[in-house]
Amino acid sequence: MAFAKALRRQPSIIPGFGPALGFTLAYLALIVLIPLAALVLRTADLGLSGFLTVATEPRVIAALKVSFGSSLIAAAINGVFGLLVAWVLVRYDFPGRRLIDAAVDLPFALPTAVAGIALTAIYAPNGMIGRFFAEWGIKIAYTPRGIVIALIFIGLPFVVRTVQPVLAELDREYEEAAATLGAGRLQTVTRVVLPTILPALLTGFALAFARAVGEYGSVIFIAGNIPFVSEIAPLLIVTRLEGFDYAGATAIAAVMLIISFLMLFAINLLQAWARRRMGQAG
Numbered sequence: 001m002a003f004a005k006a007l008r009r010q011p012s013i014i015p016g017f018g019p020a021l022g023f024t025l026a027y028l029a030l031i032v033l034i035p036l037a038a039l040v041l042r043t044a045d046l047g048l049s050g051f052l053t054v055a056t057e058p059r060v061i062a063a064l065k066v067s068f069g070s071s072l073i074a075a076a077i078n079g080v081f082g083l084l085v086a087w088v089l090v091r092y093d094f095p096g097r098r099l100i101d102a103a104v105d106l107p108f109a110l111p112t113a114v115a116g117i118a119l120t121a122i123y124a125p126n127g128m129i130g131r132f133f134a135e136w137g138i139k140i141a142y143t144p145r146g147i148v149i150a151l152i153f154i155g156l157p158f159v160v161r162t163v164q165p166v167l168a169e170l171d172r173e174y175e176e177a178a179a180t181l182g183a184g185r186l187q188t189v190t191r192v193v194l195p196t197i198l199p200a201l202l203t204g205f206a207l208a209f210a211r212a213v214g215e216y217g218s219v220i221f222i223a224g225n226i227p228f229v230s231e232i233a234p235l236l237i238v239t240r241l242e243g244f245d246y247a248g249a250t251a252i253a254a255v256m257l258i259i260s261f262l263m264l265f266a267i268n269l270l271q272a273w274a275r276r277r278m279g280q281a282g
Helices: 002-009 017-045 049-057 058-091 097-103 112-123 130-134 144-169 172-180 185-215 218-222 234-242 247-280
Strands: none
Touching: 017 247, 049 234, 049 247, 058 097, 058 144, 058 185, 058 234, 112 130, 112 172, 112 218, 112 247, 144 185, 144 218, 185 247, 218 234, 234 247
16 A cells, blocks of 8 residues: 555656556456466366376476476577677677678577478488587487577577677776776676676576477477477477377476476576676676
């Protein structure tokens, strides 16, 4: 009540907080909360014991490990190389920069099935790149490595486009001041640049991870879909649906939802901590 009164006392150039908030909550409930609630309620047909039975099946656990493990690895790799790509695009002017900048968004526009077929053709044992690894006994396509490659492909734009505007707005005077005070290049990057862009980098990581967890189209072609080896949880859900096991499919989806929410919540807490630390440092 006191919080609402405090909000009303604050002057605003644009009125209409009440209707805007009401529309926001209604839209969020209609588009997000109600479908998710229906997903959770659907699992009630199984009961708690049935839900736990499905969630603890060895095949389900193996698929969840593949999905979340591959997504974390791909998001971490995208965090490093996405930052590097954004840095190059912002800090350097070179021929073809605009072309490379536009190419970053291609995974957004390309159908995921097409991406999966293309990646499979390239990284297969007889493919353009896969054959070189095959000579060393390394197989990429039809293994968890292929899943990580596909998830890196679809997740890279999220990191680049999240970090790029922050880097563009970063005042270089801070870097020059650090150099004047005797800081080396590594110290300037770790103590000036990285703390500033860390919240944006974590946001890009979270978006790439969330996108990767639910990815289906580009993964099923390159994964091989071998149970206990390279089978992802979304494919297992589709398999259950094709077998008319709707309760089992929703149970697996609910487990994915819970794990994803907890992991994203932890990342958000880390973002808030990074912002507070940056504010205290400033």
